[in-house]
Amino acid sequence: MDVILFLIFAIIAVVCAINVVVQTHPISSAISLVGVMGSLAVLYLLLGAEFIAAAQVIVYAGAIMVLFVFVIMLLNAGAESKKGRSFMVQLLGVPLLIGLLVLLGWFVQRLYPAGASMHFGGFQGGTARDVGRALFGPYLLPFEVTSILVLIAIVGAIVLARKEMD
């Protein structure tokens, strides 16, 4: 059951991810990206990380992607045309992609032998309580540093936008 669900949502995620690149219209790409985020949330849920799954949907699919779609709608961006692809790219693209995938597979095989892999449903510590304890316990300093980094980014965005307005 877990494996079937994993396969379904993994395939949806990969197909949506390819669709993001293939689609010519920005809105269609953005919607495909929402699909990727949603299926990733289901994969987290399969691993037992329920809080991460909910946060994934709320933050990525619900907030960030809505902003993406909003900006695309606001700028009223039209469809892109598929032109200007060089001959070399078309020739070398597929072999290089296959090579990259083989290399990735080899690395995963080497780093995580069959016994050490994570099994679905066997993962503990994904509840909101566990995540909270981890964030405010052993990982307090990285967590706070990250939040300050985000704050700096927000302030930076406002400063940049100000300059444009004046």
Place this chain on the structure above:
Amino acid sequence: MDSFIVISLIKVVVVFAALMTTLLYLQWVERKVIAHIQIRPGPYRVGPHGLLQPVADVIKLITKEDLIPPHVNKTLYIAAPFLAITMALISISVIPFGPVIEVAGYKTMMQLTDLNIGVLFVLAVSSMGVYGIALAGWSSNNKYALLGGLRSSAQMISYELPLSLAIAAPLLISNTLSLRELVERQSGGIWNWNILHGPFPQIISFVVFLIAAFAETNRVPFDLPEAENELVAGFHTEYSSMKFASFFMAEYANMITVSAMATLLFLGGWVAPWPAAYGSSLVPTAIFAFAGVMALFHGIHPARRRDRHTLPVFGIIFLVIAAIFLLPAVQGWLVPLFWFAAKTGGILFAFMWIRGTLPRFRYDQLMGFTWKFLFPVAILNLLVTGLLVALV
């Protein structure tokens, strides 16, 4: 395992049927309430007191021609109403209506499923609901629809922040994310409800939650996305027939969800305002008996000729309901359900009341209100609550 599946299926069917009927008649109630606020009778022709009007509306909407304008982005145009209605209906699956009950030997919860992260689930699903409206506005390829969709997504992103912060404060007090546990922590009486209980009573966050909920459901005074005097009909300008009805139903389903959430988070869910030992289980009987007697009285002294036949029938129905509430066999689940429905219905009535009384915001006022007032208030409330919870 098999009985679990069968019971779950039965529960899904019952909850879905009840939800659909409520959606249907909520619209009738709203028309009646607004009509009485504006001193007119409202729907009155189809059936007694217009009670069959929703059925007539449904038949009209189903049999209408389903137009798809030639200039739309077809895939997204068709997907948008489905997305809106699905996201609106899914969140009802985690809402608990009552305690654990026993029917014919089986113990079951009056809830479709009890998630550990029920509150987050509702937030996640409602944040996905924006896509339905935004995509409907964009795919219609119409400037009014596009402006409506843009306004709606901007408004929903902005009001989601105070909404989430207002939800976080009572969660700090109750110390759980499961909606069922949230209600169980508030049991005992009105003084244990989150709105009055705890180191810091959550009245402020209740008000912030309600205001943000009005904006999230695109209701008056925040119905900018479909402001008819500026935008024709906003995001659903190009929709007709059942696709239009989907948006309509989604709006009402969202109203029910946020009202139920307010009930569960702040008003103690299905918990009675005072313990049953002091007679709180007799309140529904008293209310229905009073309504029955009133209806009978007005049936004997009719103000309109038609009332002579309709009001006595309603009076007898109310009295029968009052008698049913006294049966010990059904009291266990009917009385909690009554309190849940009464609290949710009270908030839904406030939705209609405000629609009948308040004018619409201007767009810059709408944005200024949430970012400069509602958001800071919600943060301050959360800070004070957190501080007091940590200290006490």
